[in-house]
């Protein structure tokens with residue numbers, strides 16, 4: 001990740017999406033791949049290599065696109081809500 005915003009200079013040192021983007025993307029890509037694969041299997045019953053040739057590139061492509069989107073989204077939400085680690089609004 002870049003050290004800071006190129007437009008306003010805000011530091012990204014506190015930005016930590018951790019495993020959040022991966023968790024969302026696993027669920028979303030799972031739905032995007034499994035149900036169409038089941039539909040293709042039920043409708044056409046192709047050989048296994050056809051499934052592999054179709055769904056592995058789809059899963060990899062969707063993962064690469066969505067990981068970037070969800071990491072950006074979670075970090076933007078973190079900044080928007082001024083979320084931080086190890087503190088609360090109640091001063092506890």
Ligand SMILES: [Zn+2]
Pocket residue numbers: 005006007008009010
């Ligand atoms: Zn900025």
